[in-house]
Amino acid sequence: MNPNKSKILRVAVPTPLRQSFDYLLPIGCGLDRLQPGVRVRVPFQHRQLIAILLEICDESAVPAHRLKQAIEIIDETPVITADILELCLWAADYYHHPIGDVLECALPVLLRQGKPVEASMESYWRLTAAGRAVDLSSLTRAKKQIDVLKALALHEEGMTKRQLKELNVSGAVLKAVCEKAWVEEIRKSSSLAGLLPSAHSNVIESPLIMNAEQQTALDAILQTQNNFQVLLLDGVTGSGKTEVYLQAIANVLEAQKQVLVLVPEIGLTPQTIQRFRQRFSAPVVALHSGLTDKERLNAWISAQTGEAKIIIGTRSAIFSPFKNLGLIIVDEEHDLSFKQQEGFRYHARDLAIMRARAHQIPIVLGSATPSLESLCRALQDRYQHLHLRQRAGVAVQPNYCVLDIRNSFIEEGLSQPLLTAMREHLQNGDQVMLFLNRRGFAPVLMCHACGWTAKCKRCDARMTFHHSPRRLHCHHCDSQRPVFSKCEDCNQKDLQIIGLGTERLEQAIQKYFPEYSIARIDRDSTQRKGSMEDLLDGIHSGEHKILIGTQMLAKGHHFPNVTLVGIIDADGGFFSSDFRAVERMGQLVLQVAGRAGRVTKPGTVLIQTHHPDHPLLQQLLRESYGYFAATLLKEREGAALPPYAFLALFRAEAHSQEQAMQFLQQIKNVAASLGESIPLWGPVPAPMARRSGRFRVQLLLQSAQRPLLQRCLKRLLPEIEKLPSKQQVRWSLDVDPLEMF
Numbered sequence: 001m002n003p004n005k006s007k008i009l010r011v012a013v014p015t016p017l018r019q020s021f022d023y024l025l026p027i028g029c030g031l032d033r034l035q036p037g038v039r040v041r042v043p044f045q046h047r048q049l050i051a052i053l054l055e056i057c058d059e060s061a062v063p064a065h066r067l068k069q070a071i072e073i074i075d076e077t078p079v080i081t082a083d084i085l086e087l088c089l090w091a092a093d094y095y096h097h098p099i100g101d102v103l104e105c106a107l108p109v110l111l112r113q114g115k116p117v118e119a120s121m122e123s124y125w126r127l128t129a130a131g132r133a134v135d136l137s138s139l140t141r142a143k144k145q146i147d148v149l150k151a152l153a154l155h156e157e158g159m160t161k162r163q164l165k166e167l168n169v170s171g172a173v174l175k176a177v178c179e180k181a182w183v184e185e186i187r188k189s190s191s192l193a194g195l196l197p198s199a200h201s202n203v204i205e206s207p208l209i210m211n212a213e214q215q216t217a218l219d220a221i222l223q224t225q226n227n228f229q230v231l232l233l234d235g236v237t238g239s240g241k242t243e244v245y246l247q248a249i250a251n252v253l254e255a256q257k258q259v260l261v262l263v264p265e266i267g268l269t270p271q272t273i274q275r276f277r278q279r280f281s282a283p284v285v286a287l288h289s290g291l292t293d294k295e296r297l298n299a300w301i302s303a304q305t306g307e308a309k310i311i312i313g314t315r316s317a318i319f320s321p322f323k324n325l326g327l328i329i330v331d332e333e334h335d336l337s338f339k340q341q342e343g344f345r346y347h348a349r350d351l352a353i354m355r356a357r358a359h360q361i362p363i364v365l366g367s368a369t370p371s372l373e374s375l376c377r378a379l380q381d382r383y384q385h386l387h388l389r390q391r392a393g394v395a396v397q398p399n400y401c402v403l404d405i406r407n408s409f410i411e412e413g414l415s416q417p418l419l420t421a422m423r424e425h426l427q428n429g430d431q432v433m434l435f436l437n438r439r440g441f442a443p444v445l446m447c448h449a450c451g452w453t454a455k456c457k458r459c460d461a462r463m464t465f466h467h468s469p470r471r472l473h474c475h476h477c478d479s480q481r482p483v484f485s486k487c488e489d490c491n492q493k494d495l496q497i498i499g500l501g502t503e504r505l506e507q508a509i510q511k512y513f514p515e516y517s518i519a520r521i522d523r524d525s526t527q528r529k530g531s532m533e534d535l536l537d538g539i540h541s542g543e544h545k546i547l548i549g550t551q552m553l554a555k556g557h558h559f560p561n562v563t564l565v566g567i568i569d570a571d572g573g574f575f576s577s578d579f580r581a582v583e584r585m586g587q588l589v590l591q592v593a594g595r596a597g598r599v600t601k602p603g604t605v606l607i608q609t610h611h612p613d614h615p616l617l618q619q620l621l622r623e624s625y626g627y628f629a630a631t632l633l634k635e636r637e638g639a640a641l642p643p644y645a646f647l648a649l650f651r652a653e654a655h656s657q658e659q660a661m662q663f664l665q666q667i668k669n670v671a672a673s674l675g676e677s678i679p680l681w682g683p684v685p686a687p688m689a690r691r692s693g694r695f696r697v698q699l700l701l702q703s704a705q706r707p708l709l710q711r712c713l714k715r716l717l718p719e720i721e722k723l724p725s726k727q728q729v730r731w732s733l734d735v736d737p738l739e740m741f
Contacts, residue, residue, distance in 0.1 A: 237594020
């Protein structure tokens with residue numbers, strides 16, 4: 001009897017179904033090298049899907065005659081390694097998300113499609129033996145050829161066309177040296193393409209001299225090598241957190257291990273990679289959504305094989321495979337971008353902590369404005385709290401000045417004191433940064449005759465007016481319309497634009513300061529690939545003297561020549577219905593302010609507000625973020641809100657509000673019948689009740705104990721699957737939600 005005949009493949013299929021599926025072995029398949037984590041092509045309904053093998057079983061709950069046969073085993077070795085599989089299984093259980101969908105998120109797109117695990121090939125050029133023997137002094141009339149030979153002599157592994165282009169090597173010059181047999185073209189795996197240091201980075205920078213606080217933090221990190229420990233590096237902006245990271249990484253590289261660095265935004269990746277390549281000769285790889293599918297697979301393979309020593313990426317990089325991981329760093333750990341808001345709603349920071357625990361390695365959470373969750377755990381001694389209270393080197397904290405703009409003349413959002421300060425700093429040769437967290441030209445198009453406003457037809461939101469290209473744009477559902485010439489209600493032509501966006505602010509600044517170049521950084525100005533890098537290069541070179549931007553400009557950037565920061569409107573977050581809004585506004589104000597005076601020049605921060613006496617704003621500026629956070633933590637504890645309670649949010653969308661409301665009411669009734677004593681709030685319409693043409697309703701579960709909430713959800717979800725009304729709605733579950741809209 002064939003011992004393989006009764007074996008069952010239990011696989012995770014990329015579907016929204018919260019279960020695994022059983023299949024018979026493919027014809028001719030043996031079990032000798034079959035391991036969990038390999039890809040399996042299976043028939044599913046009327047399609048063929050790429051599934052992941054979870055385990056090999058002897059029995060199935062499905063009758064043998066109903067089991068389908070798997071089509072093929074794609075891999076000889078697992079593409080989902082054992083540690084990643086364990087992490088995904090934990091995440092699927094904690095966030096109550098289908099395991100097939102979770103595992104699909106852990107793979108590059110090409111591997112999800114069943115493509116082989118192999119890097120594409122790329123051309124490199126290197127010196128031949130004849131090229132190394134050339135007497136360069138004899139090439140007095142071929143300077144460009146001399147430059148090529150000198151450059152290649154420093155790169156025995158060869159140089160890519162990108163690297164040669166950085167040295168202004170033309171195709172004609174390259175062809176000439178190849179025809180002379182001095183240089184040869186070779187083809188090799190491009191898994192390291194773009195990872196090697198730039199052709200201009202022949203000299204690796206030396207470490208900086210650290211102050212006492214930095215050294216203490218570094219020593220604490222190094223003492224945790226080969227042990228799991230969460231370290232919260234709580235350092236004011238400009239305190240040298242990156243230098244602590246770099247010196248800790250150097251120690252890990254010496255031990256022949258790899259490092260994962262998570263950053264919140266793609267925009268931070270280029271400057272972080274450049275900084276790391278200037279310091280280390282080790283290969284550095286980027287992993288983020290801005291890469292092509294081939295680039296992402298190449299980077300993934302380089303991390304898996306251990307060729308890439310430092311991996312820098314956004315939240316999805318937490319699923320990267322590593323040959324020998326030694327340290328994880330989460331920079332700007334407080335940032336909302338680490339939380340996935342659609343589909344599989346995981347928090348990359350929390351998964352990073354779980355991964356560090358599994359590998360028994362340290363993880364550093366760095367921020368100038370740590371999240372209240374991380375601060376609470378540090379106060380409970382669950383995290384080691386490291387402080388950097390002073391700016392590094394000779395830099396000092398900026399001087400804060402609150403501008404009371406009540407009853408003041410404001411033109412296009414600019415007060416006279418702010419304009420005066422801008423002119424003074426610009427005339428001194430410095431750069432100025434203006435922060436406004438609202439893109440577009442103006443948030444409202446209104447009829448002056450009847451008060452009508454342009455609203456989105458699919459959302460409960462006004463459409464934002466954009467000047468270039470001229471359009472009305474809903475930033476919630478992305479729908480766009482041409483700008484009206486007259487009011488839709490009264491047919492009058494007296495339409496006015498109300499409010500201020502970054503586009504309008506840029507136009508106003510051009511009027512006041514026509515002699516200075518402006519860089520505007522927001523989602524609209526950075527859509528084109530490479531545009532963010534171009535803008536940042538212009539800022540660092542001094543080409544752009546005035547910087548205007550949204551929160552994209554506030555996160556982690558180092559602008560040494562910015563001496564004045566103007567916050568155009570600091571009021572929004574202090575008067576929001578979201579209990580997290582005050583925390584985020586405080587973080588944003590300090591992060592923006594931290595761009596000023598980071599090197600030798602003193603910095604000034606001007607904050608325009610209609611509420612200059614707001615106690616939390618005064619505490620934030622006069623004392624410190626620590627005191628500000630302590631006040632918020634006390635309020636959260638009294639109100640039984642996170643981090644002193646745990647939340648789960650059910651969301652439902654339907655074509656009618658009644659359908660969504662009834663579905664969540666049924667969930668509430670089932671949850672109440674379980675007898676778990678968990679408060680249930682709702683169902684109520686979401687703060688934005690209609691979005692993308694669908695009505696949105698939410699139900700909140702709250703518990704003082706995480707295990708109790710998890711137990712309730714585990715019992716509740718199977719009952720939800722039985723509800724017939726779930727077919728009429730789109731619904732989702734968000735565990736530990738950060739946004740309540």
